[in-house]
Amino acid sequence: MPRVDSLWGVSRVWLRFFDVFTKGVWYYLVTTFLEPILYLLSFGLGVGSLVGDVTAAGHQVSYRAFIFSGIIAQTVLFQGFMEGAYGGFVRMYYQRIFQAIAVTPITLSEVLWGELLWDTTKATAAAEVVVIIGVVAGDFPPLALVTVLPLALVSALLFSALGLAAAAYARSIEQMSYPQYLLVFPMFLFCGVFYPLEKLPPGLQILAWCLPLTSVTSLAHSLALGFPIEARAFPILLGWMTFLVAVSRRAMIRRLVK
Amino acid sequence: MADREDSRLIVARLTKRYHLRSGDPPVLEAVSDISFEIAPGECFGLLGPNGAGKSTTIQCISGFYPASSGRVTIGGFDVHRDPKSARQLLGVCSQEDTLDTDFSVRDQLARYATFFRVPLREGRRRADELLRRFGLDDKAEQPVESLSGGMRRRLQVARTLISEPRVLLLDEPTTGLDPEVRRLLWDILMEARGQGVAMLLSTHYMDEAERLCDRVAMLHQGKILDCAAPQDLIERHIGAGEVEEEVRPGVVWRRPPNLEDVYLKVTGARLEVPHAQG
Numbered sequence: 001m002p003r004v005d006s007l008w009g010v011s012r013v014w015l016r017f018f019d020v021f022t023k024g025v026w027y028y029l030v031t032t033f034l035e036p037i038l039y040l041l042s043f044g045l046g047v048g049s050l051v052g053d054v055t056a057a058g059h060q061v062s063y064r065a066f067i068f069s070g071i072i073a074q075t076v077l078f079q080g081f082m083e084g085a086y087g088g089f090v091r092m093y094y095q096r097i098f099q100a101i102a103v104t105p106i107t108l109s110e111v112l113w114g115e116l117l118w119d120t121t122k123a124t125a126a127a128e129v130v131v132i133i134g135v136v137a138g139d140f141p142p143l144a145l146v147t148v149l150p151l152a153l154v155s156a157l158l159f160s161a162l163g164l165a166a167a168a169y170a171r172s173i174e175q176m177s178y179p180q181y182l183l184v185f186p187m188f189l190f191c192g193v194f195y196p197l198e199k200l201p202p203g204l205q206i207l208a209w210c211l212p213l214t215s216v217t218s219l220a221h222s223l224a225l226g227f228p229i230e231a232r233a234f235p236i237l238l239g240w241m242t243f244l245v246a247v248s249r250r251a252m253i254r255r256l257v258k
Numbered sequence: 259m260a261d262r263e264d265s266r267l268i269v270a271r272l273t274k275r276y277h278l279r280s281g282d283p284p285v286l287e288a289v290s291d292i293s294f295e296i297a298p299g300e301c302f303g304l305l306g307p308n309g310a311g312k313s314t315t316i317q318c319i320s321g322f323y324p325a326s327s328g329r330v331t332i333g334g335f336d337v338h339r340d341p342k343s344a345r346q347l348l349g350v351c352s353q354e355d356t357l358d359t360d361f362s363v364r365d366q367l368a369r370y371a372t373f374f375r376v377p378l379r380e381g382r383r384r385a386d387e388l389l390r391r392f393g394l395d396d397k398a399e400q401p402v403e404s405l406s407g408g409m410r411r412r413l414q415v416a417r418t419l420i421s422e423p424r425v426l427l428l429d430e431p432t433t434g435l436d437p438e439v440r441r442l443l444w445d446i447l448m449e450a451r452g453q454g455v456a457m458l459l460s461t462h463y464m465d466e467a468e469r470l471c472d473r474v475a476m477l478h479q480g481k482i483l484d485c486a487a488p489q490d491l492i493e494r495h496i497g498a499g500e501v502e503e504e505v506r507p508g509v510v511w512r513r514p515p516n517l518e519d520v521y522l523k524v525t526g527a528r529l530e531v532p533h534a535q536g
Contacts, residue, residue, distance in 0.1 A: 005342060009342075012372055012373055015372070016358075016369060019361075019365075019369065020360045020361070023360075023361075095356070095357075095358060095359055095360075096352075096354055096355070096356040097356070097358055099322070099352065099354070099356055100352075100356035100357075100358065100370075101373055102322055103320040103321070103322055103345060103348070103350040103352070104345055104370070104373035104374055104421070105341070105342040105343075105345045105346050105373065105374060105375070106342075106373050107341055107342070108322070256322075257322065257323055257324070258276055258314075258317075258323055
Protein backbone atom coordinates (compact mmCIF):
# COMPACT_ATOMS: atom_id res chain seq x y z
CA MET A 1 0.00 0.00 0.00
CA PRO A 2 1.37 3.43 -0.86
CA ARG A 3 1.80 5.69 2.13
CA VAL A 4 -0.42 8.73 2.47
CA ASP A 5 2.50 11.15 2.27
CA SER A 6 3.66 9.42 -0.92
CA LEU A 7 0.28 10.12 -2.48
CA TRP A 8 0.66 13.71 -1.28
CA GLY A 9 4.07 13.90 -2.98
CA VAL A 10 2.74 12.50 -6.26
CA SER A 11 -0.21 14.90 -6.17
CA ARG A 12 2.12 17.89 -5.62
CA VAL A 13 4.11 16.94 -8.71
CA TRP A 14 0.92 16.40 -10.72
CA LEU A 15 -0.28 19.85 -9.59
CA ARG A 16 2.96 21.40 -10.81
CA PHE A 17 2.09 20.13 -14.30
CA PHE A 18 -1.52 21.21 -13.95
CA ASP A 19 -0.32 24.70 -13.01
CA VAL A 20 1.77 24.93 -16.16
CA PHE A 21 -1.26 23.67 -18.08
CA THR A 22 -3.60 26.35 -16.73
CA LYS A 23 -1.07 29.06 -17.56
CA GLY A 24 -1.01 28.02 -21.21
CA VAL A 25 -4.47 26.69 -21.93
CA TRP A 26 -4.51 27.89 -25.52
CA TYR A 27 -1.15 26.30 -26.20
CA TYR A 28 -2.43 23.00 -24.82
CA LEU A 29 -5.75 23.21 -26.61
CA VAL A 30 -3.94 23.61 -29.93
CA THR A 31 -1.18 21.05 -29.32
CA THR A 32 -3.32 18.45 -27.55
CA PHE A 33 -6.73 18.59 -29.14
CA LEU A 34 -6.22 20.01 -32.61
CA GLU A 35 -4.18 17.06 -33.87
CA PRO A 36 -6.84 14.36 -33.38
CA ILE A 37 -9.46 16.70 -34.82
CA LEU A 38 -7.35 17.22 -37.94
CA TYR A 39 -6.99 13.45 -38.37
CA LEU A 40 -10.72 13.05 -37.91
CA LEU A 41 -11.52 15.64 -40.54
CA SER A 42 -8.92 14.44 -43.03
CA PHE A 43 -9.60 10.72 -42.79
CA GLY A 44 -13.22 10.83 -41.67
CA LEU A 45 -14.47 13.25 -44.26
CA GLY A 46 -11.80 13.05 -46.98
CA VAL A 47 -10.92 9.35 -47.17
CA GLY A 48 -14.30 8.36 -45.71
CA SER A 49 -16.12 9.76 -48.73
CA LEU A 50 -13.98 7.59 -51.02
CA VAL A 51 -14.29 4.38 -49.02
CA GLY A 52 -17.90 4.49 -47.84
CA ASP A 53 -18.55 1.49 -45.62
CA VAL A 54 -16.12 -1.08 -44.27
CA THR A 55 -16.82 -4.57 -43.01
CA ALA A 56 -14.79 -5.69 -40.05
CA ALA A 57 -15.31 -8.48 -37.52
CA GLY A 58 -18.63 -9.23 -39.19
CA HIS A 59 -19.90 -5.67 -38.68
CA GLN A 60 -20.58 -3.14 -41.37
CA VAL A 61 -19.85 0.44 -40.32
CA SER A 62 -19.13 3.69 -42.10
CA TYR A 63 -15.46 4.33 -42.68
CA ARG A 64 -15.86 7.57 -40.75
CA ALA A 65 -17.06 5.69 -37.65
CA PHE A 66 -14.27 3.13 -38.12
CA ILE A 67 -11.58 5.79 -38.33
CA PHE A 68 -13.06 7.80 -35.42
CA SER A 69 -12.66 4.83 -33.10
CA GLY A 70 -9.16 4.11 -34.43
CA ILE A 71 -8.18 7.72 -33.79
CA ILE A 72 -8.97 7.15 -30.09
CA ALA A 73 -6.06 4.69 -30.02
CA GLN A 74 -3.85 6.89 -32.20
CA THR A 75 -4.45 9.84 -29.85
CA VAL A 76 -3.36 8.06 -26.66
CA LEU A 77 -0.34 6.71 -28.55
CA PHE A 78 0.89 10.06 -29.87
CA GLN A 79 -0.10 12.22 -26.90
CA GLY A 80 1.24 9.80 -24.30
CA PHE A 81 4.47 9.03 -26.12
CA MET A 82 5.28 12.61 -27.10
CA GLU A 83 4.68 14.03 -23.62
CA GLY A 84 6.60 11.24 -21.90
CA ALA A 85 9.48 11.25 -24.38
CA TYR A 86 10.05 14.87 -25.37
CA GLY A 87 8.44 16.49 -22.31
CA GLY A 88 10.17 14.04 -20.00
CA PHE A 89 13.55 14.51 -21.69
CA VAL A 90 13.33 18.30 -21.48
CA ARG A 91 12.33 18.17 -17.82
CA MET A 92 15.04 15.65 -16.92
CA TYR A 93 17.90 16.84 -19.12
CA TYR A 94 17.48 20.56 -19.81
CA GLN A 95 15.35 21.87 -16.96
CA ARG A 96 16.54 19.27 -14.40
CA ILE A 97 13.19 19.58 -12.67
CA PHE A 98 13.21 15.96 -11.50
CA GLN A 99 16.53 16.61 -9.76
CA ALA A 100 15.30 19.88 -8.22
CA ILE A 101 12.15 18.34 -6.74
CA ALA A 102 13.80 15.13 -5.59
CA VAL A 103 15.87 16.93 -2.93
CA THR A 104 12.72 18.27 -1.24
CA PRO A 105 10.45 16.09 0.95
CA ILE A 106 9.25 14.58 -2.35
CA THR A 107 11.25 11.57 -3.53
CA LEU A 108 12.41 10.78 -7.07
CA SER A 109 10.04 7.82 -7.15
CA GLU A 110 7.12 10.14 -6.45
CA VAL A 111 8.36 12.65 -9.02
CA LEU A 112 8.34 9.94 -11.69
CA TRP A 113 4.84 8.78 -10.73
CA GLY A 114 3.68 12.41 -10.94
CA GLU A 115 5.23 12.71 -14.38
CA LEU A 116 3.65 9.48 -15.66
CA LEU A 117 0.24 10.30 -14.21
CA TRP A 118 0.24 13.79 -15.66
CA ASP A 119 1.17 12.47 -19.12
CA THR A 120 -1.60 9.89 -18.67
CA THR A 121 -4.11 12.58 -17.71
CA LYS A 122 -3.27 14.67 -20.74
CA ALA A 123 -3.46 11.80 -23.23
CA THR A 124 -6.70 10.51 -21.69
CA ALA A 125 -8.31 13.94 -21.94
CA ALA A 126 -7.32 14.14 -25.60
CA ALA A 127 -8.81 10.69 -26.26
CA GLU A 128 -12.06 11.69 -24.57
CA VAL A 129 -12.31 14.69 -26.89
CA VAL A 130 -12.25 12.24 -29.82
CA VAL A 131 -14.99 10.20 -28.16
CA ILE A 132 -17.08 13.35 -27.66
CA ILE A 133 -16.76 14.17 -31.35
CA GLY A 134 -17.73 10.60 -32.25
CA VAL A 135 -20.81 10.79 -30.01
CA VAL A 136 -21.83 14.19 -31.36
CA ALA A 137 -21.43 12.93 -34.93
CA GLY A 138 -23.74 10.04 -34.05
CA ASP A 139 -21.13 7.34 -34.71
CA PHE A 140 -20.62 6.22 -31.06
CA PRO A 141 -23.25 5.55 -28.38
CA PRO A 142 -23.15 8.15 -25.56
CA LEU A 143 -22.18 5.38 -23.13
CA ALA A 144 -18.81 5.22 -24.93
CA LEU A 145 -17.83 8.37 -23.01
CA VAL A 146 -17.73 6.20 -19.88
CA THR A 147 -16.70 2.82 -21.25
CA VAL A 148 -13.70 4.17 -23.18
CA LEU A 149 -12.32 5.94 -20.08
CA PRO A 150 -10.63 2.93 -18.42
CA LEU A 151 -9.19 1.85 -21.77
CA ALA A 152 -7.87 5.36 -22.37
CA LEU A 153 -6.32 5.52 -18.89
CA VAL A 154 -4.54 2.18 -19.15
CA SER A 155 -3.27 2.76 -22.66
CA ALA A 156 -2.29 6.37 -21.95
CA LEU A 157 -0.18 5.17 -19.01
CA LEU A 158 1.33 2.49 -21.26
CA PHE A 159 2.42 4.92 -23.98
CA SER A 160 3.51 7.60 -21.51
CA ALA A 161 5.78 4.98 -19.94
CA LEU A 162 7.07 4.06 -23.41
CA GLY A 163 7.89 7.74 -23.92
CA LEU A 164 9.55 8.13 -20.53
CA ALA A 165 11.61 4.98 -21.13
CA ALA A 166 12.73 6.46 -24.47
CA ALA A 167 13.74 9.65 -22.64
CA ALA A 168 15.64 7.67 -20.01
CA TYR A 169 17.69 5.77 -22.60
CA ALA A 170 18.25 8.64 -25.06
CA ARG A 171 21.69 10.24 -24.89
CA SER A 172 20.43 13.29 -26.82
CA ILE A 173 17.01 14.56 -27.79
CA GLU A 174 17.61 13.45 -31.41
CA GLN A 175 17.93 9.82 -30.32
CA MET A 176 14.26 9.75 -29.40
CA SER A 177 13.56 9.60 -33.13
CA TYR A 178 14.60 5.92 -33.03
CA PRO A 179 11.65 4.66 -30.96
CA GLN A 180 9.44 7.17 -32.72
CA TYR A 181 10.21 5.83 -36.22
CA LEU A 182 10.86 2.20 -35.28
CA LEU A 183 7.90 1.70 -32.94
CA VAL A 184 5.40 4.57 -32.80
CA PHE A 185 4.92 5.15 -36.54
CA PRO A 186 4.78 1.44 -37.44
CA MET A 187 2.13 0.94 -34.75
CA PHE A 188 0.22 3.92 -36.08
CA LEU A 189 0.24 2.44 -39.59
CA PHE A 190 -0.11 -1.33 -38.94
CA CYS A 191 -2.22 -1.77 -35.82
CA GLY A 192 -5.69 -1.36 -37.23
CA VAL A 193 -6.18 2.40 -37.03
CA PHE A 194 -6.81 2.93 -40.74
CA TYR A 195 -8.12 -0.45 -41.91
CA PRO A 196 -9.40 -3.67 -40.36
CA LEU A 197 -6.51 -5.87 -39.26
CA GLU A 198 -7.97 -8.83 -41.23
CA LYS A 199 -6.83 -7.10 -44.44
CA LEU A 200 -3.19 -7.77 -43.50
CA PRO A 201 -1.48 -11.11 -44.34
CA PRO A 202 -1.74 -13.55 -41.37
CA GLY A 203 1.97 -13.25 -40.51
CA LEU A 204 1.73 -9.51 -40.21
CA GLN A 205 -1.43 -9.85 -38.15
CA ILE A 206 0.43 -11.91 -35.55
CA LEU A 207 3.21 -9.35 -35.52
CA ALA A 208 0.68 -6.54 -35.12
CA TRP A 209 -0.93 -8.29 -32.16
CA CYS A 210 2.46 -8.42 -30.43
CA LEU A 211 2.54 -4.61 -30.44
CA PRO A 212 0.50 -2.86 -27.75
CA LEU A 213 -1.50 -0.55 -30.04
CA THR A 214 -3.43 -3.40 -31.70
CA SER A 215 -5.10 -4.29 -28.41
CA VAL A 216 -6.01 -0.64 -27.91
CA THR A 217 -7.61 -0.25 -31.36
CA SER A 218 -9.36 -3.59 -31.00
CA LEU A 219 -10.93 -2.62 -27.67
CA ALA A 220 -11.73 0.88 -28.96
CA HIS A 221 -13.64 -0.73 -31.86
CA SER A 222 -15.49 -2.93 -29.39
CA LEU A 223 -16.42 -0.16 -26.98
CA ALA A 224 -17.27 2.52 -29.52
CA LEU A 225 -18.71 0.43 -32.35
CA GLY A 226 -19.88 -2.76 -30.66
CA PHE A 227 -17.41 -5.12 -32.36
CA PRO A 228 -16.95 -8.40 -30.47
CA ILE A 229 -14.37 -8.16 -27.69
CA GLU A 230 -11.05 -9.92 -28.30
CA ALA A 231 -10.18 -11.48 -24.94
CA ARG A 232 -6.43 -11.56 -25.67
CA ALA A 233 -6.41 -7.74 -25.79
CA PHE A 234 -6.65 -7.54 -21.97
CA PRO A 235 -3.55 -9.53 -20.98
CA ILE A 236 -1.53 -7.98 -23.81
CA LEU A 237 -2.50 -4.47 -22.75
CA LEU A 238 -1.98 -4.97 -19.03
CA GLY A 239 1.24 -6.89 -19.61
CA TRP A 240 2.74 -4.13 -21.76
CA MET A 241 1.59 -1.46 -19.30
CA THR A 242 3.13 -3.18 -16.28
CA PHE A 243 6.33 -3.92 -18.17
CA LEU A 244 6.80 -0.41 -19.57
CA VAL A 245 5.96 1.39 -16.33
CA ALA A 246 8.56 -0.73 -14.51
CA VAL A 247 11.16 -0.27 -17.26
CA SER A 248 10.68 3.49 -17.56
CA ARG A 249 10.93 4.11 -13.82
CA ARG A 250 13.91 1.83 -13.39
CA ALA A 251 15.75 3.32 -16.35
CA MET A 252 15.11 6.89 -15.28
CA ILE A 253 16.21 6.25 -11.69
CA ARG A 254 19.34 4.47 -12.90
CA ARG A 255 20.15 7.36 -15.20
CA LEU A 256 19.82 10.03 -12.52
CA VAL A 257 20.95 8.26 -9.35
CA LYS A 258 24.53 7.05 -9.35
CA MET B 259 9.63 21.30 12.99
CA ALA B 260 12.62 20.08 14.92
CA ASP B 261 14.10 22.11 17.70
CA ARG B 262 16.74 24.61 16.65
CA GLU B 263 19.38 22.94 18.79
CA ASP B 264 18.53 19.59 17.27
CA SER B 265 18.84 20.63 13.66
CA ARG B 266 22.45 19.77 13.12
CA LEU B 267 23.96 17.90 10.20
CA ILE B 268 25.93 14.80 11.06
CA VAL B 269 27.93 12.94 8.45
CA ALA B 270 29.36 9.73 9.89
CA ARG B 271 31.86 7.59 7.97
CA LEU B 272 30.26 8.38 4.62
CA THR B 273 31.64 6.37 1.72
CA LYS B 274 30.44 6.47 -1.86
CA ARG B 275 31.65 4.10 -4.54
CA TYR B 276 30.53 4.27 -8.16
CA HIS B 277 29.73 1.11 -10.05
CA LEU B 278 29.35 0.78 -13.82
CA ARG B 279 26.54 -1.68 -13.23
CA SER B 280 24.99 -2.67 -9.95
CA GLY B 281 26.66 -5.84 -8.72
CA ASP B 282 29.91 -5.09 -10.57
CA PRO B 283 32.98 -4.19 -8.53
CA PRO B 284 33.26 -0.42 -7.96
CA VAL B 285 35.22 1.58 -10.53
CA LEU B 286 35.76 4.60 -8.32
CA GLU B 287 35.60 5.48 -4.66
CA ALA B 288 34.49 9.10 -4.92
CA VAL B 289 34.08 9.66 -1.18
CA SER B 290 36.12 7.68 1.36
CA ASP B 291 35.03 7.41 4.95
CA ILE B 292 34.45 11.08 5.70
CA SER B 293 32.93 12.35 8.93
CA PHE B 294 31.99 15.79 10.17
CA GLU B 295 29.29 17.59 12.08
CA ILE B 296 27.83 21.02 11.49
CA ALA B 297 26.12 22.75 14.40
CA PRO B 298 23.26 25.23 14.08
CA GLY B 299 24.72 28.64 13.26
CA GLU B 300 27.93 27.16 11.91
CA CYS B 301 29.27 27.53 8.39
CA PHE B 302 31.39 24.59 7.27
CA GLY B 303 33.45 24.81 4.09
CA LEU B 304 34.21 21.95 1.75
CA LEU B 305 37.27 22.79 -0.33
CA GLY B 306 38.92 20.77 -2.99
CA PRO B 307 39.85 20.64 -6.67
CA ASN B 308 37.42 19.52 -9.35
CA GLY B 309 36.74 15.81 -8.96
CA ALA B 310 37.66 15.82 -5.27
CA GLY B 311 34.23 14.49 -4.36
CA LYS B 312 32.52 17.70 -3.21
CA SER B 313 29.41 17.34 -5.34
CA THR B 314 29.16 13.60 -4.68
CA THR B 315 29.29 14.35 -0.97
CA ILE B 316 26.49 16.88 -1.32
CA GLN B 317 24.39 14.48 -3.44
CA CYS B 318 24.77 11.84 -0.72
CA ILE B 319 23.94 14.28 2.08
CA SER B 320 20.76 15.39 0.31
CA GLY B 321 19.80 11.74 -0.02
CA PHE B 322 19.59 11.94 -3.82
CA TYR B 323 22.41 9.39 -4.09
CA PRO B 324 22.45 6.39 -1.75
CA ALA B 325 25.61 6.06 0.32
CA SER B 326 27.73 2.93 -0.09
CA SER B 327 28.23 2.99 3.66
CA GLY B 328 27.99 5.42 6.52
CA ARG B 329 25.18 7.56 7.73
CA VAL B 330 23.86 11.09 7.28
CA THR B 331 21.39 12.63 9.71
CA ILE B 332 19.70 16.00 9.55
CA GLY B 333 18.07 17.14 12.76
CA GLY B 334 18.20 13.53 13.93
CA PHE B 335 16.47 12.11 10.83
CA ASP B 336 18.41 9.65 8.70
CA VAL B 337 18.37 11.16 5.22
CA HIS B 338 18.41 7.79 3.46
CA ARG B 339 15.91 5.98 5.65
CA ASP B 340 13.53 8.86 6.24
CA PRO B 341 14.23 11.34 3.44
CA LYS B 342 10.88 13.10 3.78
CA SER B 343 11.42 14.14 7.40
CA ALA B 344 15.11 14.91 6.93
CA ARG B 345 14.61 17.02 3.82
CA GLN B 346 11.80 19.01 5.40
CA LEU B 347 14.68 20.75 7.24
CA LEU B 348 17.01 20.95 4.25
CA GLY B 349 17.68 23.51 1.52
CA VAL B 350 19.85 22.42 -1.42
CA CYS B 351 21.48 24.66 -4.00
CA SER B 352 23.02 22.32 -6.54
CA GLN B 353 25.92 23.27 -8.74
CA GLU B 354 23.76 22.92 -11.84
CA ASP B 355 20.96 25.27 -12.79
CA THR B 356 17.75 23.46 -11.88
CA LEU B 357 15.31 26.37 -12.14
CA ASP B 358 11.85 25.55 -13.45
CA THR B 359 11.66 27.60 -16.64
CA ASP B 360 7.94 26.92 -17.02
CA PHE B 361 7.23 29.45 -14.26
CA SER B 362 7.87 33.13 -13.69
CA VAL B 363 10.53 34.19 -11.17
CA ARG B 364 7.98 34.66 -8.37
CA ASP B 365 5.75 31.63 -9.09
CA GLN B 366 8.87 29.52 -9.29
CA LEU B 367 9.67 30.22 -5.64
CA ALA B 368 6.08 29.94 -4.41
CA ARG B 369 5.54 26.64 -6.27
CA TYR B 370 8.78 25.21 -4.87
CA ALA B 371 7.58 26.08 -1.36
CA THR B 372 4.54 23.80 -1.84
CA PHE B 373 6.93 20.83 -2.05
CA PHE B 374 7.68 21.59 1.61
CA ARG B 375 3.98 21.79 2.55
CA VAL B 376 4.07 25.58 2.60
CA PRO B 377 0.69 26.88 1.35
CA LEU B 378 0.86 28.77 -1.95
CA ARG B 379 -0.25 32.03 -0.32
CA GLU B 380 2.49 31.89 2.29
CA GLY B 381 4.91 30.84 -0.45
CA ARG B 382 4.08 33.97 -2.44
CA ARG B 383 4.61 36.15 0.63
CA ARG B 384 8.02 34.57 1.26
CA ALA B 385 8.87 34.83 -2.44
CA ASP B 386 8.25 38.59 -2.48
CA GLU B 387 10.38 39.01 0.62
CA LEU B 388 13.25 36.93 -0.80
CA LEU B 389 13.14 38.64 -4.20
CA ARG B 390 13.42 41.99 -2.46
CA ARG B 391 16.42 40.87 -0.41
CA PHE B 392 18.11 39.36 -3.45
CA GLY B 393 17.48 42.46 -5.55
CA LEU B 394 15.25 40.60 -8.00
CA ASP B 395 11.91 42.19 -7.09
CA ASP B 396 11.67 44.05 -10.39
CA LYS B 397 11.94 40.69 -12.19
CA ALA B 398 9.17 38.96 -10.19
CA GLU B 399 6.77 38.48 -13.09
CA GLN B 400 9.46 37.83 -15.72
CA PRO B 401 10.12 34.37 -17.14
CA VAL B 402 13.31 32.75 -15.82
CA GLU B 403 14.69 32.72 -19.38
CA SER B 404 14.90 36.51 -19.37
CA LEU B 405 17.37 36.54 -16.47
CA SER B 406 21.14 36.81 -16.89
CA GLY B 407 23.33 33.94 -15.67
CA GLY B 408 24.19 35.77 -12.47
CA MET B 409 20.54 36.51 -11.75
CA ARG B 410 19.59 32.87 -12.29
CA ARG B 411 22.24 31.84 -9.79
CA ARG B 412 20.89 34.34 -7.28
CA LEU B 413 17.35 33.08 -7.85
CA GLN B 414 18.46 29.51 -7.26
CA VAL B 415 20.05 30.45 -3.94
CA ALA B 416 16.88 32.38 -3.04
CA ARG B 417 14.84 29.26 -3.83
CA THR B 418 16.82 27.21 -1.31
CA LEU B 419 15.68 29.63 1.41
CA ILE B 420 11.95 29.56 0.54
CA SER B 421 11.24 26.64 2.89
CA GLU B 422 13.10 28.34 5.78
CA PRO B 423 15.53 25.42 6.07
CA ARG B 424 17.54 24.63 9.20
CA VAL B 425 20.37 23.06 7.20
CA LEU B 426 21.70 24.46 3.93
CA LEU B 427 23.80 22.66 1.31
CA LEU B 428 25.36 25.11 -1.12
CA ASP B 429 27.39 23.67 -3.99
CA GLU B 430 29.51 26.50 -5.40
CA PRO B 431 26.75 29.07 -4.95
CA THR B 432 28.75 32.12 -6.05
CA THR B 433 30.31 30.74 -9.24
CA GLY B 434 29.88 33.25 -12.05
CA LEU B 435 28.74 36.12 -9.86
CA ASP B 436 30.29 39.57 -10.01
CA PRO B 437 31.97 40.86 -6.81
CA GLU B 438 29.04 43.09 -5.86
CA VAL B 439 26.44 40.34 -6.06
CA ARG B 440 28.82 37.93 -4.36
CA ARG B 441 28.93 40.26 -1.37
CA LEU B 442 25.15 40.60 -1.35
CA LEU B 443 24.88 36.81 -1.27
CA TRP B 444 27.48 36.53 1.51
CA ASP B 445 25.46 38.99 3.60
CA ILE B 446 22.26 37.01 3.11
CA LEU B 447 23.96 33.71 3.93
CA MET B 448 25.52 35.15 7.06
CA GLU B 449 22.15 36.46 8.11
CA ALA B 450 20.74 32.93 7.77
CA ARG B 451 23.63 31.64 9.82
CA GLY B 452 22.87 34.21 12.46
CA GLN B 453 19.39 32.72 12.67
CA GLY B 454 20.85 29.34 13.52
CA VAL B 455 21.05 27.67 10.11
CA ALA B 456 23.74 25.01 9.78
CA MET B 457 25.51 25.59 6.49
CA LEU B 458 27.67 23.45 4.23
CA LEU B 459 29.44 25.49 1.59
CA SER B 460 31.40 23.95 -1.22
CA THR B 461 33.54 26.46 -3.04
CA HIS B 462 36.55 27.07 -5.23
CA TYR B 463 37.06 30.55 -3.88
CA MET B 464 39.53 30.50 -1.01
CA ASP B 465 38.79 34.06 0.03
CA GLU B 466 35.12 33.13 0.29
CA ALA B 467 35.89 30.12 2.48
CA GLU B 468 38.31 32.09 4.63
CA ARG B 469 35.75 34.85 5.13
CA LEU B 470 32.58 32.80 5.68
CA CYS B 471 33.54 29.46 7.15
CA ASP B 472 34.07 28.72 10.81
CA ARG B 473 35.76 25.50 9.80
CA VAL B 474 36.88 24.11 6.49
CA ALA B 475 37.64 20.58 5.33
CA MET B 476 40.22 20.02 2.61
CA LEU B 477 38.85 17.28 0.39
CA HIS B 478 41.17 15.49 -1.99
CA GLN B 479 40.45 12.28 -3.88
CA GLY B 480 37.46 11.65 -1.69
CA LYS B 481 39.30 11.97 1.61
CA ILE B 482 39.33 14.77 4.15
CA LEU B 483 43.02 15.64 4.45
CA ASP B 484 42.56 18.16 7.22
CA CYS B 485 39.72 19.99 8.90
CA ALA B 486 39.95 23.03 11.16
CA ALA B 487 39.28 26.76 11.38
CA PRO B 488 40.89 28.58 8.41
CA GLN B 489 43.40 30.42 10.62
CA ASP B 490 44.39 27.20 12.38
CA LEU B 491 44.94 25.47 9.04
CA ILE B 492 47.14 28.33 7.86
CA GLU B 493 49.24 28.24 10.99
CA ARG B 494 49.46 24.47 10.98
CA HIS B 495 50.54 24.10 7.36
CA ILE B 496 52.23 27.35 6.41
CA GLY B 497 53.18 29.15 9.58
CA ALA B 498 52.52 32.65 10.82
CA GLY B 499 55.08 34.64 8.84
CA GLU B 500 54.89 36.14 5.39
CA VAL B 501 54.83 34.24 2.14
CA GLU B 502 57.07 35.23 -0.69
CA GLU B 503 55.80 34.55 -4.17
CA GLU B 504 57.19 35.51 -7.56
CA VAL B 505 53.96 36.42 -9.38
CA ARG B 506 55.67 37.63 -12.58
CA PRO B 507 59.31 37.45 -13.60
CA GLY B 508 61.12 39.85 -11.33
CA VAL B 509 58.02 40.80 -9.34
CA VAL B 510 57.99 39.30 -5.85
CA TRP B 511 55.06 39.67 -3.49
CA ARG B 512 55.42 39.36 0.20
CA ARG B 513 52.08 38.80 1.87
CA PRO B 514 50.49 37.01 4.82
CA PRO B 515 49.75 33.35 4.09
CA ASN B 516 46.20 32.49 3.16
CA LEU B 517 43.95 29.49 2.76
CA GLU B 518 44.93 29.11 -0.88
CA ASP B 519 48.51 28.36 0.18
CA VAL B 520 47.19 25.63 2.47
CA TYR B 521 44.89 24.29 -0.22
CA LEU B 522 47.68 24.07 -2.78
CA LYS B 523 50.01 22.46 -0.29
CA VAL B 524 47.76 19.82 1.17
CA THR B 525 46.17 18.82 -2.14
CA GLY B 526 49.63 18.55 -3.64
CA ALA B 527 48.73 20.83 -6.54
CA ARG B 528 52.00 22.59 -5.82
CA LEU B 529 54.71 20.45 -4.34
CA GLU B 530 57.06 23.27 -3.53
CA VAL B 531 56.06 24.83 -0.23
CA PRO B 532 55.99 28.64 -0.38
CA HIS B 533 58.77 30.25 1.52
CA ALA B 534 57.55 30.89 5.04
CA GLN B 535 59.03 32.13 8.23
CA GLY B 536 57.52 31.16 11.54
